[in-house]
Amino acid sequence: MPTVNIVEERDARGVVKEVYDDIKRTRGIDFIPNFWKTIAAHPPTLKRTWESLKEIMAPGALDTCTKEMIAIAVSATNGCEYCVRSHTAQARKAGMTDEMLGELMAVVGMFNETNRLAEGYRVAVDDFLKDPV
Amino acid sequence: MPTVNIVEERDARGVVKEVYDDIKRTRGIDFIPNFWKTIAAHPPTLKRTWESLKEIMAPGALDTCTKEMIAIAVSATNGCEYCVRSHTAQARKAGMTDEMLGELMAVVGMFNETNRLAEGYRVAVDDFLKDPV
Amino acid sequence: MPTVNIVEERDARGVVKEVYDDIKRTRGIDFIPNFWKTIAAHPPTLKRTWESLKEIMAPGALDTCTKEMIAIAVSATNGCEYCVRSHTAQARKAGMTDEMLGELMAVVGMFNETNRLAEGYRVAVDDFLKDPV
Amino acid sequence: MPTVNIVEERDARGVVKEVYDDIKRTRGIDFIPNFWKTIAAHPPTLKRTWESLKEIMAPGALDTCTKEMIAIAVSATNGCEYCVRSHTAQARKAGMTDEMLGELMAVVGMFNETNRLAEGYRVAVDDFLKDPV
Amino acid sequence: MPTVNIVEERDARGVVKEVYDDIKRTRGIDFIPNFWKTIAAHPPTLKRTWESLKEIMAPGALDTCTKEMIAIAVSATNGCEYCVRSHTAQARKAGMTDEMLGELMAVVGMFNETNRLAEGYRVAVDDFLKDPV
Amino acid sequence: MPTVNIVEERDARGVVKEVYDDIKRTRGIDFIPNFWKTIAAHPPTLKRTWESLKEIMAPGALDTCTKEMIAIAVSATNGCEYCVRSHTAQARKAGMTDEMLGELMAVVGMFNETNRLAEGYRVAVDDFLKDPV
Numbered sequence: 011m012p013t014v015n016i017v018e019e020r021d022a023r024g025v026v027k028e029v030y031d032d033i034k035r036t037r038g039i040d041f042i043p044n045f046w047k048t049i050a051a052h053p054p055t056l057k058r059t060w061e062s063l064k065e066i067m068a069p070g071a072l073d074t075c076t077k078e079m080i081a082i083a084v085s086a087t088n089g090c091e092y093c094v095r096s097h098t099a100q101a102r103k104a105g106m107t108d109e110m111l112g113e114l115m116a117v118v119g120m121f122n123e124t125n126r127l128a129e130g131y132r133v134a135v136d137d138f139l140k141d142p143v
Numbered sequence: 144m145p146t147v148n149i150v151e152e153r154d155a156r157g158v159v160k161e162v163y164d165d166i167k168r169t170r171g172i173d174f175i176p177n178f179w180k181t182i183a184a185h186p187p188t189l190k191r192t193w194e195s196l197k198e199i200m201a202p203g204a205l206d207t208c209t210k211e212m213i214a215i216a217v218s219a220t221n222g223c224e225y226c227v228r229s230h231t232a233q234a235r236k237a238g239m240t241d242e243m244l245g246e247l248m249a250v251v252g253m254f255n256e257t258n259r260l261a262e263g264y265r266v267a268v269d270d271f272l273k274d275p276v
Numbered sequence: 277m278p279t280v281n282i283v284e285e286r287d288a289r290g291v292v293k294e295v296y297d298d299i300k301r302t303r304g305i306d307f308i309p310n311f312w313k314t315i316a317a318h319p320p321t322l323k324r325t326w327e328s329l330k331e332i333m334a335p336g337a338l339d340t341c342t343k344e345m346i347a348i349a350v351s352a353t354n355g356c357e358y359c360v361r362s363h364t365a366q367a368r369k370a371g372m373t374d375e376m377l378g379e380l381m382a383v384v385g386m387f388n389e390t391n392r393l394a395e396g397y398r399v400a401v402d403d404f405l406k407d408p409v
Numbered sequence: 410m411p412t413v414n415i416v417e418e419r420d421a422r423g424v425v426k427e428v429y430d431d432i433k434r435t436r437g438i439d440f441i442p443n444f445w446k447t448i449a450a451h452p453p454t455l456k457r458t459w460e461s462l463k464e465i466m467a468p469g470a471l472d473t474c475t476k477e478m479i480a481i482a483v484s485a486t487n488g489c490e491y492c493v494r495s496h497t498a499q500a501r502k503a504g505m506t507d508e509m510l511g512e513l514m515a516v517v518g519m520f521n522e523t524n525r526l527a528e529g530y531r532v533a534v535d536d537f538l539k540d541p542v
Numbered sequence: 543m544p545t546v547n548i549v550e551e552r553d554a555r556g557v558v559k560e561v562y563d564d565i566k567r568t569r570g571i572d573f574i575p576n577f578w579k580t581i582a583a584h585p586p587t588l589k590r591t592w593e594s595l596k597e598i599m600a601p602g603a604l605d606t607c608t609k610e611m612i613a614i615a616v617s618a619t620n621g622c623e624y625c626v627r628s629h630t631a632q633a634r635k636a637g638m639t640d641e642m643l644g645e646l647m648a649v650v651g652m653f654n655e656t657n658r659l660a661e662g663y664r665v666a667v668d669d670f671l672k673d674p675v
Numbered sequence: 676m677p678t679v680n681i682v683e684e685r686d687a688r689g690v691v692k693e694v695y696d697d698i699k700r701t702r703g704i705d706f707i708p709n710f711w712k713t714i715a716a717h718p719p720t721l722k723r724t725w726e727s728l729k730e731i732m733a734p735g736a737l738d739t740c741t742k743e744m745i746a747i748a749v750s751a752t753n754g755c756e757y758c759v760r761s762h763t764a765q766a767r768k769a770g771m772t773d774e775m776l777g778e779l780m781a782v783v784g785m786f787n788e789t790n791r792l793a794e795g796y797r798v799a800v801d802d803f804l805k806d807p808v
Contacts, residue, residue, distance in 0.1 A: 051264070066246075109584075126780075252393045262355040311527060315526055318640075331723065337512050338478075399447045407676045485661050488661040493678065525618050624804075
């Protein structure tokens with residue numbers, strides 16, 4: 011159970027109902043996942059988070075599948091179970107194959123390793139890396 | 144300064160020299176970045192890290208530019224300066240535009256936020272997210 | 277199950293019993309939460325942790341409710357389930373309302389986002405931020 | 410130097426200029442800190458981040474000083490230098506005394522310790538902590 | 543359930559079967575733990591991870607028990623349940639006593655606390671700490 | 676510069692002076708490192724942190740060198756520069772050789788990688804790992 015009372019669809023009113031309707035329409039789903047029903051306990055957070063996420067995840071210079079894979083990379087690095095599961099499902103819906111997931115996880119694992127080697131040895135930043143390139 | 148004595152190219156012998164040569168050949172560069180000169184303080188770590196990274200970063204189901212952007216996502220989430228700078232330079236070399244970097248950072252920021260909302264409210268995993276999909 | 281054998285109240289002796297009694301007295305509870313029964317597997321850790329925590333959480337320049345909310349912020353950022361649940365319960369006991377929790381989580385989410393933007397772009401520290409102010 | 414070209418005030422146009430003006434007006438300052446000049450490299454991120462932050466940091470159930478202290482707690486836990494310095498300066502402007510900062514850091518340190526004890530021993534969640542309270 | 547289909551022993555072929563056999567032989571066990579059966583969904587990751595881990599965990603300047611305790615320290619700091627449980631079991635097999643685990647966790651807790659104090663106050667690096675020593 | 680005014684030795688009074696004297700005596704040094712001079716801005720934090728650390732780092736079931744290496748593992752995983760440098764210096768003073776540091780960093784890197792693979796694939800905890808062993 012979460013630490014707050016979730017807002018079920020049948021109890022949604024006002025801004026919460028509007029956001030729930032937009033989530034279902036935008037995602038093409040007929041139910042509201044727990045993440046949204048939970049943060050709906052604080053309606054301004056629900057509204058701002060959904061609108062930000064909707065804007066950010068719209069296809070642009072990067073396609074949706076790439077964005078969802080980046081979301082998996084972040085969530086795996088932070089160790090967030092809900093987020094890993096949710097973004098893996100959405101990345102798959104957006105076209106991520108098993109092979110792509112395999113390579114994604116290999117990259118995520120590798121750079122979590124090298125990040126710690128760089129921090130643990132305090133590698134000095136090369137001069138050629140100090141400016142925008 | 145790092146916490147170990149780095150191995151300059153002129154002092155590289157044996158396995159260290161072989162790896163240095165392979166790095167320059169594979170990357171098409173004529174010098175060795177500090178990361179490799181630092182972890183060369185422990186030759187087996189240099190060799191294993193380079194060979195793993197070379198295998199993982201070869202184009203496959205994901206292209207090099209996508210892999211480098213995932214590396215930026217991991218490094219920004221971990222807050223590793225050297226790694227952020229290094230992978231940003233390499234992603235740009237592999238074709239990442241300013242617009243792609245902008246969207247990448249927006250996605251990284253967004254999901255670091257939602258990861259913490261999910262953890263902070265202890266959002267319950269939906270049933271449809273519990274199995275491989 | 278934890279990775280060690282917990283010390284039940286009926287088995288508490290010596291320093292463990294003294295700490296258990298002090299926890300119940302100080303907190304006004306009639307049982308020992310699992311956190312303490314688990315770290316009691318190493319009595320010096322139980323004693324030092326309890327005494328440090330008791331000193332730190334006493335009302336001072338910050339009130340107990342604020343301190344517990346800071347504890348939630350830390351625990352959500354670290355993704356520690358036990359700690360999020362425990363400090364949410366204690367913050368509520370100390371007066372945290374649903375609205376306060378909503379704002380707390382919004383702040384926690386927001387700055388986890390901006391932290392990663394600052395790290396991911398390697399924002400340079402402004403001169404006016406370099407000294408104590 | 411950051412990894413992108415920052416947008417100086419004299420070069421700000423359109424949405425970037427509007428946000429810069431709003432930052433100066435809202436904060437009562439006559440310059441733009443580096444954080445905003447850096448993320449301005451991607452104008453939609455600048456606009457969304459500023460508007461979200463402005464909404465979240467407005468006084469509500471929690472006052473500004475408490476919100477800034479929570480921001481310090483998050484930033485210290487994530488180890489983000491820019492953010493620690495920036496929020497410490499803003500918390501002080503909002504009334505945080507040396508004594509309050511001292512207690513804040515003590516709480517942040519303490520719960521980073523107990524978070525790891527809970528994770529390291531895999532403390533089991535007590536039944537009374539499983540539901541919203 | 544993990545986010546991929548695991549590879550059971552009866553279905554292992556080629557490189558996966560070879561690695562499974564080597565794991566059982568090297569560890570002296572007659573089954574394959576879930577970690578390996580899960581990452582086997584991407585055979586190159588299984589092979590590279592096992593070979594790296596086998597090389598790194600072989601006794602050298604540090605004995606196996608010390609290495610497993612370091613693995614617990616990393617896993618507790620990252621909050622990885624599977625890893626904490628797995629390395630605790632292996633450290634015990636390698637000779638870690640309850641007293642050693644107690645001291646290990648005390649050290650892990652303590653330095654997670656001081657890490658955040660150093661970050662939160664932005665402690666300046668002393669001159670004597672700037673070079674390899 | 677840190678975010679608070681540090682307490683120089685010549686200005687130390689009362690409990691701060693007592694702790695400074697004890698640090699110099701216990702460590703066999705004739706100056707106070709910046710970490711302690713900085714947290715001395717809040718004397719109760721200085722006193723409690725020093726006394727906790729002194730108790731925890733005393734040789735017990737684990738020797739001082741092992742404890743300092745665990746501190747490096749934690750600090751590298753958290754990416755804390757000050758702490759990495761400080762504990763590397765102290766581990767070397769306690770007998771850590773270059774080879775030991777090399778193996779330590781290899782282990783730290785490896786398990787930061789496997790931690791993220793376990794989280795990213797949501798590896799299920801094996802039954803044999805669910806209880807204390």
